[in-house]
Amino acid sequence: MNDTTRESLVRAGRELFARHGFDGASVRAITRQAGTNLGAITYHFGSKQALFEAVAASLVQPARERLQAATRGPGTPLDRIEAMVRAFFEILFEHPELPQLMVHVMLSSSPVPEVGLRTMQANVGLLASLIREGQEDGSVRPGDPQLMALSVAAQPLWLALARRMLREGIALDLKEPETRTDLVASVVTFVRAALSVQAESAGAEHPEID
């Protein structure tokens, strides 16, 4: 089994499915970008739909694992929430195709893939349980943990998604590392302030600047 053709098809599919959606990314465009023959998708994956699912899995699975790993770090619940937000940004900067693909799937008429739904449940659940944990130890203000988790997750997702509009609309170019760290720092501070029950005098031993 030759893997380089398969891999270049997945790579091209990631880019084109993310930009144009399933219907908008033509088999001809994908195979052309991958440098393969028109029939390569049918041959290696069986159908365009099967390639799409392989592309989705190649994006969702690693993200899921990295987010779960971030929650298992040390520190207070707020620290681990911060770690999740930072990990989320890293994933999204590395793979802007992920939220783009999510959006195309959400807007299309086709059913949301099982793996996508379970990943969302898992990640919102992780955030919510960290928030609940913080509420129980008194470091996080009261409120519905699930809704608060959505407020947290919405920021990295939308900001990564709106990257192009941020650049063209308000001259915020996320390609520049400094801009990225400023943005991440701002969101992290925003989230901590939103969740903290007070000024976080309790756990603020170490100044977090990177």
Place this chain on the structure above:
Amino acid sequence: MNDTTRESLVRAGRELFARHGFDGASVRAITRQAGTNLGAITYHFGSKQALFEAVAASLVQPARERLQAATRGPGTPLDRIEAMVRAFFEILFEHPELPQLMVHVMLSSSPVPEVGLRTMQANVGLLASLIREGQEDGSVRPGDPQLMALSVAAQPLWLALARRMLREGIALDLKEPETRTDLVASVVTFVRAALSVQAESAGAEHPEID
């Protein structure tokens, strides 16, 4: 000039362009849904592209006016920020097609329409200036007003966009009025907590890096 055909084309275009994007929404599907003849778009608008621009304007212009109106209300800067967030949610619940169309435009290769960019600049600018105003009178904590404004705007936008995934993924149905008010209340509280200066005497935590 008969307006009902034009209007039903715009209405159908709103729905189908929002769901499938420009390329994905076929002239045949739009005219079928509008109950008109296949040639009606060409006749009334000249081209599919011209219909798309009419659809975009029909969504963006009213939203822009309502958001601007919300900032002119009474109260403290934080109160007016809350009014903007609430108005934003109202707009998005009323016209879920708006963020959907935004996303399709952002992801496509075609240039972002001028009106869209200016509207984004205007609205982020309004939020940022309210934040700056609050910082000057001491009611809002320090930080880059533009980045904080993005954190605020990202939440209604993403939550409206992810509506379907929220319903299917975590059983949060935004069709139910009670769910909506709960969500809006949670976001409003989240935003106010994130922006309020609180008792944060430590103060050394704002994200300036040199």
Place this chain on the structure above:
DNA sequence: GGCGGTATCATACGAACGTTTGAAGGGAGT
């Protein structure tokens, strides 16, 4: 040298695409 299996190739198919075309309604003004 020849063989079998995998991979790539050019080509063909019917369907759907956006737009064009020319004819047929249909109501207001004379």
Place this chain on the structure above:
DNA sequence: ACTCCCTTCAAACGTTCGTATGATACCGCC
């Protein structure tokens, strides 16, 4: 009754779509 002009209509155009097909190229192994 007749003419206009605006609107709607069915049909056809060339193009592109996803997939299927059969031929060709490559390569380890008898």
